[in-house]
Amino acid sequence: MELPRKILVGDNVISDLGNFIMDINNGISSVIIISGETVRNKIEDNIKKSFEKSHIRNYWFIRKDASFETVSKIKIEIEGLKPDIILGIGGGKSVDVGKMIAYSIKKPFISIPTSASHDGISSPFVSLKGSNKPYSIKVNTPIGILADIKLISEAPPRLLSSGCGDLIGKLTAVKDWELARDDNNEYFGAYSAYLAKLSADIIMNKSKELLLNESGVRTIIEALISAGVAAGIAGSSRPCSGSEHLFSHALEFITHGNCGLHGERVGLGTIIMSKLYGMDFEAIIAVLENVKAPVKANQLNLTEKDVVQSLLIAQDLRPERYTILSKTKLDKKTASELAKSAKVI
Numbered sequence: 491m492e493l494p495r496k497i498l499v500g501d502n503v504i505s506d507l508g509n510f511i512m513d514i515n516n517g518i519s520s521v522i523i524i525s526g527e528t529v530r531n532k533i534e535d536n537i538k539k540s541f542e543k544s545h546i547r548n549y550w551f552i553r554k555d556a557s558f559e560t561v562s563k564i565k566i567e568i569e570g571l572k573p574d575i576i577l578g579i580g581g582g583k584s585v586d587v588g589k590m591i592a593y594s595i596k597k598p599f600i601s602i603p604t605s606a607s608h609d610g611i612s613s614p615f616v617s618l619k620g621s622n623k624p625y626s627i628k629v630n631t632p633i634g635i636l637a638d639i640k641l642i643s644e645a646p647p648r649l650l651s652s653g654c655g656d657l658i659g660k661l662t663a664v665k666d667w668e669l670a671r672d673d674n675n676e677y678f679g680a681y682s683a684y685l686a687k688l689s690a691d692i693i694m695n696k697s698k699e700l701l702l703n704e705s706g707v708r709t710i711i712e713a714l715i716s717a718g719v720a721a722g723i724a725g726s727s728r729p730c731s732g733s734e735h736l737f738s739h740a741l742e743f744i745t746h747g748n749c750g751l752h753g754e755r756v757g758l759g760t761i762i763m764s765k766l767y768g769m770d771f772e773a774i775i776a777v778l779e780n781v782k783a784p785v786k787a788n789q790l791n792l793t794e795k796d797v798v799q800s801l802l803i804a805q806d807l808r809p810e811r812y813t814i815l816s817k818t819k820l821d822k823k824t825a826s827e828l829a830k831s832a833k834v835i
Contacts, residue, residue, distance in 0.1 A: 606653040662733060732811075754784050766814050801820055
C-alpha cells in the first residue's frame with residue numbers, strides 16, 4: 491500500500507512550495523521541475539522565491555508532450571544533476587511525465603496540479619503516448635501533493651468538468667470490481683472501493699454548485715485526490731477504472747486522440763455502462779449536464795460508428811480485466827441499440 495506522505499490544499503499555497511518540500515524531507519537540496527511552457531511563465535517567479543528561502547536548488551525542464559520519447563529525452567538532459575526529488579507542475583501531461591521520470595530514476599515525486607481534470611494527480615498510474623498499451627501503467631504514488639485552489643480555479647472550466655466526468659466513472663468502476671469478485675472470485679478491497687465511490691457520490695450530490703465558486707473547485711480536487719489514494723490503497727486501478735475507462739481508451743485509440751478530454755470520454759462511457767447495469771443512467775446524465783460535461787457523442791465530434799466500434803473493442807484492450815463488457819457480448823446491432831438507449835447517440 492502506497493500513500494502520499496503530505497497533502498496540502500488551499501489558496502495561494504504554491505508560494506509555500508519550498509517549506510512543503512522541506513516538511514516532507516528536510517534533507518532535500520536539489521529538485522527537478524517538469525512542466526509546460528505556459529505554466530512555467532505563469533508561476534516560475536513565485537516558486538523561485540520560495541526555493542530561495544528554503545535554499546533548494548532547482549532545475550526546470552519543459553515537456554512538449556506526454557510520451558515515452560519525451561520521458562527519455564528529459565532523462566538524458568537531467569543526467570549528472572543528481573536531484574533529490576522530481577516535481578510535476580501543471581495538468582495531467584506534466585504530472586504523468588514527472589511521475590514516469592521519477593519512477594524510472596528511482597526518485598520520489600511530488601504532484602502539483604494546476605488543473606483538476608482527472609485523478610492522475612494522486613494515483614500511482616501514468617498514461618503516456620508511444621506504448622502499445624492504450625491504458626495506464628503503474629508507477630509509484632506521489633510522495634506529496636500540493637494543490638493551489640486559486641491557481642486551479644484559473645484553469646479553463648472545461649478541465650473541471652472533465653474532472654467531474656472522471657469521478658462519476660467510479661460508479662461503474664466499482665460495479666465492475668464487484669462483478670469480478672462475484673463471477674471470478676477476484677480480490678475486492680471494500681475500503682478502497684468505498685473511498686472511490688464516495689468521490690463519485692459527492693459529485694452526484696453537489697453537481698449544481700461545483701462550478702460556482704472556489705469551494706466547489708476544492709471539492710472536486712479533494713475528490714480527485716481521494717480517488718487516486720483509493721487506487722494506491724487497492725494496489726491497482728480497479729476502484730477507479732472499469733468498463734467506462736476501457737471505452738474511453740478505445741475511443742482514443744480509434745480516433746487517434748481526436749475525441750475530447752479523458753474525463754469527458756469517461757463520462758460518456760459511464761452513461762453507457764450504467765445503462766447496461768440497469769442503474770439510473772438518467773441521473774448520471776443530469777449530473778454531467780450540471781457540470782457542463784458532454785452527454786452525447788456529437789459533443790465530442792464522435793460519430794455513431796466511433797461509439798459502436800469502441801464498444802466492440804473496449805474489452806479486448808485489456809482482456810484480463812473482467813467487466814460488464816466481458817459478461818455482455820455485444821455485436822454491432824446490440825452495441826448501437828445500447829448507445830441509443832443510453833441517449834449517447
